[in-house]
Amino acid sequence: MLQWAAFGSSQSTRARVAILPPKLHFGKANQVSANGAEGERDMAGLYGLGAEQAKPNGAAGGALVKDTTTATFGADVLAESARQPVLVDFWAPWCEPCKQLAPILEKVVQAAGGKVKLVKMNIDEHPEIAGRLGVRSIPAVIAFERSQPADGFLGALPESEVRGFIERLVGPIGGAADLIAEAEALLAEGDAIGAGEVYAALLAENPADFEALAGLAKLYIQAGDLEAAKQLLATAPAGAEKHAGVIAAKAALDLAEQAGSIGDLAELKRKIEIDPNDHQARFDYAIGLNAQDRREEAAGALLDIIKNDRAWNEDAARKQLLQFFEAWGPAEPATIGARKKLSIVLFS
Structure with a gap:
């Protein structure tokens, strides 16, 4: 049976990699600890920053997308990520995949409406932080939460996977209507997996989102997983039976079941x-x-x-x-x- 996870598919999961500093790993509470010990690491010290560099400055809470340097990394990333997740995009001018990924990252971050920020670091000009994080290939994106590296990925991922990665950090991006429109656009592009992720995220947020319910049911039908579609529609909240999209999905399911008995x-x-x-x-x-x-x-x-x-x-x-x-x-x-x-x- 096909399954769309609430915030990302197995395809997205495979693209994620552990690109954390040496001797750091995820603890049980999804926190980063040093050598497995309890307590927080002095992150400013880890990256070779002084205490003053790790303090927030007046601009840190401003733009959703900005460039950073070794000198401003503490304020732009460590201090700012204490308030909300911050993505750090490690790139270089000669890197073609970096150029492909950059507009996608910026688009999704802008669509998140302030839930997450994007900080870009040119590793040719500022190699120190990337070196301390163990970044050996680019583009590399590391998400910081509560002043700690929390997750990351390598390579120029498609928009649907970038969105799925960010939604795992901050929840669904955009209003329901915008997300439905996005799912339909993904379907038009042939990205059924991406569309399914959007529908599943909407349902995780609101099980009574009948538009998302109908969309996900139709995806199961198109994939030939009629049993999954049947189970999804059978567990729909009260009121779904009156929704035009759900009615259409049920009719499509009936037709698909009829077609199964049709000969050549x-x-x-x-x-x-x-x-x-x-x-x-x-x-x-x-x-x-x-x-x-x-x-x-x-x-x-x-x-x-x-x-x-x-x-x-x-x-x-x-x-x-x-x-x-x-x-x-x-x-x-x-x-x-x-x-x-x-x-x-x-x-x-």
Whole structure:
């Protein structure tokens, strides 16, 4: 069974690496301790900073994205991360992957609306901090929380994984409507995993987010995991049954289950060619076409049955067509076009 975690997929997890200073590791409470000992490390001392350099300055709480130096690292990162998470992007002008990652990081940090800050450090000009952190390749991003390095990743990750990484630190980014739009954009780009992560994060925050529920259910259906979709829809909170998106997801699930019992489409097409009045073959053919997302053809097959024998099998073709409309949604071009044709057939 496919599973979308609330804040990131296994793909994102594999991209994360331990890029912490030597002799440092995560403790039980997700804190960094020195040599496994209890208590906090003097982080300013660890990075070769004086006490004055680790104090916040007037600019530290300002811009969401800024450059830092060895001299200002204490204020920009250690002091500032005591208030909120701070990402440190270690980069260099000659690094092409760094150039790919930078705009993605900045976009997601800006979208977080102040929940996290981004500090950029040019390791050619300021190599000391990167050296003390054990950074040996770039781009490298380390997240600091409570003045401690907490997590990190290497390489130019895609936007969905960068967002997932940051959401593990600060929770869902943006309003629900913005996140739904983001999930739809990811789907349009073919990133079903990224879209699933967004939907799952929304549901973790609000189980009654029916738009996210419907979106995640449809992703399970598209992935062929009908059992997961069924379980998700069965556990939906009260009121979900009235939501248009959830209704569409349930209709899509019913259609997917029907399609599982449909035979070979080529064989069904051959039967129709031999006997154009074999309405059952044409009916099954329509369900199979819909399963392949050939919506106009599926609607056309059912409309042919309605034209030739409107009452066949207790009006089964018209009822099936209405279920298609329900699953596709009212704004889908295939729905709009087939509705017009159905009206012409029924009222001509």
